[in-house]
Amino acid sequence: MVYAPIETEDRAEIREIQEERLRETVEHAYETVPFYREQLEDAGVEPDDIESLEDITKLPMTTKEDFRDEYPDGLFAVGDEELTRIHASSGTTGKPKIVSYTDDDIGVWSEVVARSLKASGVNPGDTVQNAYGYGLFTGGLGLHYGVEELGATVIPIGSGGTQRQIEMMTDLESDALACTPSYALYLAETAEEMGHDPKELPISTIIFGAEPCTEPMREEIEERLDVNGIDIYGLSEIIGPGVSNECHEAQDGLHIWEDHFYPEVVDPRTGDPVEEGEEGELILTTLTKEAMPVLRYRTGDLTTLTYDECECGRTMVRMDNVTGRTDDLLIVRGVNLYPSEIEHVVLEIDGVAPYYRIDLAKEGSLDVMELTIETTEESDRNEDELRNVILTRLQNVLSFTPDDLELVDHGGIARTEVGKVKRVYDHRD
DSSP states (O other), X not given: OOSSGGGGOOHHHHHHHHHHHHHHHHHHHHHHOHHHHHHHXXXXXXXXXXXXXXXXXXXXXXXXXXXXXXXXXXXXXSOGGGOOEEEEEOOSSSSOEEEEEOHHHHHHHHHHHHHHHHHHTOOTTOEEEEOSOOSSSHHHHHHHHHXXXXXXXXXXXXXXXXXXXXXXXXXXXXXXXXXXXXXXXXXXXHHHHTTOOGGGSSXXXXXXXXXXXXXXXXXXXXXXXXXXXXXXXXXXXXXXXXXXXXXXXXXXXXXXXXXXXXXXXXXXTTOOBOOTTOOEEEEEEESSOSSSOOOSEEEEEEEOEEOXXXXXXXXXXXXXXXXEEGGGOEEETTEEEOHHHHHHHHTTSTTEEEEEEEEEEEETTEEEEEEEEEEOTTOOOOXXXXXXXXXXXXXXXXXXXXXXXXXXXXXXXXOOTTXXXXXXXXXXX
């Protein structure tokens, strides 16, 4: 069953809703956000020029640099008296990206997260342990309000405190856990250290997001914890978590709630649309955001779109799991590589844990890559044999091998308190 009838609506009806809301959004942005008025005028576009979805390509794209340039409130469309909440996306450099919400925006956000939870297999009356961080990060409060909207019970435990997480989960018999995929595996490790069998923990569903998760990593989560691992996607610049979500029936792509967020996939180099099913950069336009409408935002995430009806009955378009980011591209000795490609190759090998580290350096004028990979706790494979298997697979699949490959024991790569591992260290600068 679905949370909202629109999820299974006829595609023609969805399109009609999208076109009406797109016209309203463009006019709203033009009238209330000086940045967009200037951008549209520079492009020679007026709101009346947007009559159908095909006209969206006339609109200029918005980038993360635009958010930083307009810091703190240059993209706001309403005054302080209409704002209900402000969040921020932590930037790797410079100022964070500030995002804002009206009361109606919070209502939409809660509803799309409730849809996402229902698609994940969470039902009213279930208990959801929310291990996303609260505060300026959108993950914690975004999931929190969605759980309450659904009619489920939320445990707002936040991130970290992993032993306490396990104790609360066991004592309160949590049905679902919301966290990052790497934290799910860290929690499994900690449970074992505490004497628990991770498969005996009460949770049956883990809803993971906030970082990419390859299929081998999902399989590892599901196997170690005996759960359904469901991917949720979102980003602060659009609304937060709840832009799209996998359904537990198929687990075959994430349904984008496209009555609120219009998706495109384009060639990241040219900005031109790609064919259905072809990989490119995901572009999102908000269709109902009041406080901060966003036109054609370049997410930097690489994915595909599929419009076939899902076996769950939902007709809303599905995006594939994000395979990488346009700004994650590594160029090493003229070879283009994404860390997710390396991860996908090595995680299919028995004896390899889903933790790795890439170090890039310069020796003279040459790029040098060192790859560090953890072995699984139960692995009994000969180290030389395993190293040869990894190097051969990398060469066969990616036509590339690192200059140095180091295998370390389980737990040998440092984690943060929430289980994350920094994947890439570029020392070339």
